[in-house]
Amino acid sequence: MVDMKEFWQTCVQRLEQDLPPQQISAWIRPLIPLAFDETQAVLRVSAPNRFKLDWVRKNFSHQIEILASEWYERPVQVAFELAAGGAVGARPAAAPLAVQAVPAAAGAEAQAPEPVAPQQAASAAVADVVHDRSRLNTELRFDNFVTGKANQLARAAALQVAENPGVSYNPLFLYGGVGLGKTHLIHAIGNALLQSGKGTRVRYVHADQYVSDVVKAYQRKAFDEFKRYYHSLDLLLIDDIQFFAGKNRTQEEFFYAFEAMVAQRKQIIITSDTYPKELSNIDSRLISRFDSGLTVAIEPPELEMRVAILLRKAETEGVTMPEEVAFFIAKHLRSNVRELEGALRKVSAYARFHGREVLTVEVCKDALKDLLSVSNGQITVENIQKTVADFYKIKVADMYSKRRPANIALPRQIAMYLAKELTQKSLPEIGDLFGGRDHTTVLHAVRKISDARSKQTELNHALHVLEQTLKG
Numbered sequence: 264m265v266d267m268k269e270f271w272q273t274c275v276q277r278l279e280q281d282l283p284p285q286q287i288s289a290w291i292r293p294l295i296p297l298a299f300d301e302t303q304a305v306l307r308v309s310a311p312n313r314f315k316l317d318w319v320r321k322n323f324s325h326q327i328e329i330l331a332s333e334w335y336e337r338p339v340q341v342a343f344e345l346a347a348g349g350a351v352g353a354r355p356a357a358a359p360l361a362v363q364a365v366p367a368a369a370g371a372e373a374q375a376p377e378p379v380a381p382q383q384a385a386s387a388a389v390a391d392v393v394h395d396r397s398r399l400n401t402e403l404r405f406d407n408f409v410t411g412k413a414n415q416l417a418r419a420a421a422l423q424v425a426e427n428p429g430v431s432y433n434p435l436f437l438y439g440g441v442g443l444g445k446t447h448l449i450h451a452i453g454n455a456l457l458q459s460g461k462g463t464r465v466r467y468v469h470a471d472q473y474v475s476d477v478v479k480a481y482q483r484k485a486f487d488e489f490k491r492y493y494h495s496l497d498l499l500l501i502d503d504i505q506f507f508a509g510k511n512r513t514q515e516e517f518f519y520a521f522e523a524m525v526a527q528r529k530q531i532i533i534t535s536d537t538y539p540k541e542l543s544n545i546d547s548r549l550i551s552r553f554d555s556g557l558t559v560a561i562e563p564p565e566l567e568m569r570v571a572i573l574l575r576k577a578e579t580e581g582v583t584m585p586e587e588v589a590f591f592i593a594k595h596l597r598s599n600v601r602e603l604e605g606a607l608r609k610v611s612a613y614a615r616f617h618g619r620e621v622l623t624v625e626v627c628k629d630a631l632k633d634l635l636s637v638s639n640g641q642i643t644v645e646n647i648q649k650t651v652a653d654f655y656k657i658k659v660a661d662m663y664s665k666r667r668p669a670n671i672a673l674p675r676q677i678a679m680y681l682a683k684e685l686t687q688k689s690l691p692e693i694g695d696l697f698g699g700r701d702h703t704t705v706l707h708a709v710r711k712i713s714d715a716r717s718k719q720t721e722l723n724h725a726l727h728v729l730e731q732t733l734k735g
């Protein structure tokens with residue numbers, strides 16, 4: 264028993280290293296290890312409801328089995344079961360509710376939901392079911408979303424939409440680089456809406472999942488159900504729409520869902536790693552629809568915001584973090600919030616392990632040795648692209664895209680120049696890393712920037728700042 268608990272703790276810690284925190288809190292933490300059957304080598308684990316059970320079985324059982332097999336030093340099978348009194352089972356049998364238990368089959372994504380009466384969604388069990396159906400992560404809310412210059416516009420738009428779904432900006436299109444809080448913000452909208460009772464048919468779906476729903480509907484010839492389901496939603500949150508690239512049938516289905524929902528003033532919120540016109544292999548009809556509401560960027564957080572995020576997250580985790588320490592981490596890790604969260608986890612685990620109650624800059628230096636040497640010591644072309652993109656507030660993707668507007672072309676040339684100056688890479692290698700450009704393009708950039716820098720004080724200053732940032 265002790266052994267199993269120990270195993271489970273280790274297993275969760277190992278999964279924490281691979282999975283983002285919201286996945287851990289949404290899927291892994293609610294699991295409870297029940298027993299390990301020595302003779303059969305079966306680990307029984309309970310999940311709180313049917314939906315979580317199916318999801319975990321489908322997405323995490325393999326990883327858990329590998330970890331269990333390592334721990335017990337023999338092949339272990341993991342058997343998931345529904346906890347007694349789980350959310351689905353907890354629904355009072357006699358309650359006159361239209362809410363149905365979330366179907367078990369993964370393919371049931373495409374099933375049509377029963378209408379949900381908002382006033383009836385009061386009981387805790389029902390709220391759970393509604394939440395489960397929505398696939399929302401309750402941990403991602405407005406109240407724990409730190410605001411700064413980089414995201415204030417996006418947050419304001421999100422709040423506005425949460426207050427007036429379907430009527431203010433439809434669709435709301437949020438874009439930005441990885442780990443900047445797009446997913447967080449759209450879950451926050453969904454959670455706010457569910458709480459306010461303004462709409463109960465809310466659904467968060469990652470674009471990849473939508474694609475696979477379309478495939479399943481296709482295989483089962485169940486397009487009517489698929490359509491009925493998506494068209495009936497009050498709020499559809501669709502994450503990382505760039506994954507629709509080249510998926511024509513998916514795009515077509517989404518186009519119909521989009522038209523139907525907007526016509527009924529049902530809200531659609533989309534996220535992407537780039538703005539609509541820059542999306543590649545997406546039908547132009549869809550692109551123009553995406554741009555027809557409000558399109559807002561989320562930028563990489565500036566230093567003060569990174570500090571605020573660290574302090575806030577540390578507080579939530581019960582870690583005492585002096586400001587000086589937060590500044591140290593924030594100065595060295597610049598790219599996104601996910602990276603900051605990872606650093607905080609590392610630092611607090613390190614401090615706990617070494618019995619250091621107070622976090623100091625020294626502790627951080629030790630704990631983050633690996634991360635810091637990557638961000639300081641070695642200057643890579645990727646580093647340069649990221650730093651220059653942050654500095655000029657453009658997307659890293661623009662470093663290798665084919666687009667050539669001046670606001671992108673100059674930073675790209677600057678990055679090429681710095682790549683030549685600060686790394687050992689050859690001109691053709693640099694060209695390759697900038698979206699397969701010819702070495703003569705790189706040479707042209709290097710000559711142009713070195714010439715311009717000797718004549719333009721402002722550019723020279725910017726290059727100094729960039730060089731300093733890159734050299735740490």
Ligand SMILES: Nc1ncnc2c1ncn2[C@@H]1O[C@H](COP(=O)(O)OP(=O)(O)OP(=O)(O)O)[C@@H](O)[C@H]1O
Pocket residue numbers: 283284285403407408409410414439440441442443444445446447448503536572600601604
């Ligand atoms: N402003 C913020 N305040 C608090 N937490 C934040 C903020 N921005 C991002 N985070 C946290 O950072 C992590 C990464 O954010 P999120 O998953 O929303 O990024 P994303 O932009 O959707 O990235 P991707 O494109 O990789 O999906 C999450 O744990 C999220 O809660």
